[in-house]
Amino acid sequence: MVSRTTDDYEKLALAGCEALCEPAFWAGFDRSSTDGFFDYFRQLTEYEPKRAAKFGIKHFSWLCINPKEADDPGFAREVMSLIPQFLDRPTVLGIGEIGLNKNTRNELAIFEEHVQLALDRDLPILIHTPHLEDKLKGTRLILESLASFSKLDRGKVIIDHVEEHTIAQVLDSGYWAGMTLYPESKCTPNRAIDMLEIYGTERLWMNSACDWGHSDPLSVPRCALEMKRRQHTAEQIERVIYQNPLEFLSQSPKFSL
Amino acid sequence: MPSKQELLDLQFIDARHMLINLAAFLDRIDRHPGPDDYRFTALKNAIPILLEQGPDRAKAILESFSDQHPNIDTSAPFQGASGAARPEN
Numbered sequence: 001m002v003s004r005t006t007d008d009y010e011k012l013a014l015a016g017c018e019a020l021c022e023p024a025f026w027a028g029f030d031r032s033s034t035d036g037f038f039d040y041f042r043q044l045t046e047y048e049p050k051r052a053a054k055f056g057i058k059h060f061s062w063l064c065i066n067p068k069e070a071d072d073p074g075f076a077r078e079v080m081s082l083i084p085q086f087l088d089r090p091t092v093l094g095i096g097e098i099g100l101n102k103n104t105r106n107e108l109a110i111f112e113e114h115v116q117l118a119l120d121r122d123l124p125i126l127i128h129t130p131h132l133e134d135k136l137k138g139t140r141l142i143l144e145s146l147a148s149f150s151k152l153d154r155g156k157v158i159i160d161h162v163e164e165h166t167i168a169q170v171l172d173s174g175y176w177a178g179m180t181l182y183p184e185s186k187c188t189p190n191r192a193i194d195m196l197e198i199y200g201t202e203r204l205w206m207n208s209a210c211d212w213g214h215s216d217p218l219s220v221p222r223c224a225l226e227m228k229r230r231q232h233t234a235e236q237i238e239r240v241i242y243q244n245p246l247e248f249l250s251q252s253p254k255f256s257l
Numbered sequence: 258m259p260s261k262q263e264l265l266d267l268q269f270i271d272a273r274h275m276l277i278n279l280a281a282f283l284d285r286i287d288r289h290p291g292p293d294d295y296r297f298t299a300l301k302n303a304i305p306i307l308l309e310q311g312p313d314r315a316k317a318i319l320e321s322f323s324d325q326h327p328n329i330d331t332s333a334p335f336q337g338a339s340g341a342a343r344p345e346n
Binding site for chain 2: 068071101102103104105106107108130131132133134135136137141163164165190191194197229230231
């Protein structure tokens with residue numbers, strides 16, 4: 001929620017949000033030094049939990065260098081060397097959001113080094129798939145790469161931002177899938193509900209995009225309202241917006257409500 | 258699960274609104290000067306998919322906008338995405 005105002009936390013609290021998890025992501029600009037990341041990791045692990053707590057919301061985070069800034073392997077590895085000292089902090093759940101942006105070999109190398117870091121520490125992984133025209137190819141590359149990690153527990157990996165052309169590959173491979181909701185440009189609540197109706201609710205969750213573009217922290221409760229309008233039962237809604245995230249996130253011993 | 262009638266009652270006006278917006282966008286681009294653009298071509302190429310029969314029109318449209326080039330470059334010359342694969346891809 002580093003891109004969000006304190007008012008957004010209040011709105012989330014009013015909508016019944018109990019906890020949120022925030023992945024390390026792009027700042028809207030490329031950071032010019034590893035010090036910028038050091039400060040960012042402090043913000044994610046020290047300040048944001050305090051800001052959320054003022055509204056009764058538990059704040060958790062995922063750490064990494066995001067794929068958009070991972071195309072320079074030398075710089076990315078310098079940033080990655082900072083991460084271990086933060087991983088034992090009480091609200092850090094795992095490694096994320098790692099993945100690909102423009103589907104380059106450099107990004108892929110850094111992605112795989114992050115996966116190995118998570119494996120070495122038995123941490124859950126949150127994976128970003130590229131947006132728009134790069135998503136299909138990027139999702140395939142990510143799945144191919146993950147398949148080379150024989151010790152990976154696929155139930156501890158969530159592959160995020162799936163859409164109609166990538167969801168089946170992710171679920172069929174045994175991973176969790178995340179549908180990221182946007183007011184425009186990408187997956188909308190109605191399309192997410194379509195996917196729920198087609199693929200069911202097992203290993204599937206929804207999250208609100210809260211980035212620097214046009215996005216809405218209340219996308220999940222808005223989608224819940226739309227599910228109700230489309231005659232989904234209270235139990236079905238509860239399963240996807242509450243029980244599923246609880247089930248996945250509880251694989252981290254640090255997660256509790 | 259709602260019936261077709263109930264879904265139409267709920268969403269027809271919104272779908273109609275989106276379709277008219279798309280038509281107006283096509284008109285607007287045609288009306289303004291400038292060279293052809295790969296994004297506009299990709300958009301027009303996707304429109305016939307709307308009229309195909311079958312359950313996967315959204316998937317097919319997303320695939321039509323996707324970069325299908327098999328090559329993997331070492332590095333990227335830019336960070337962003339435009340929504341349609343560039344012709345050189």
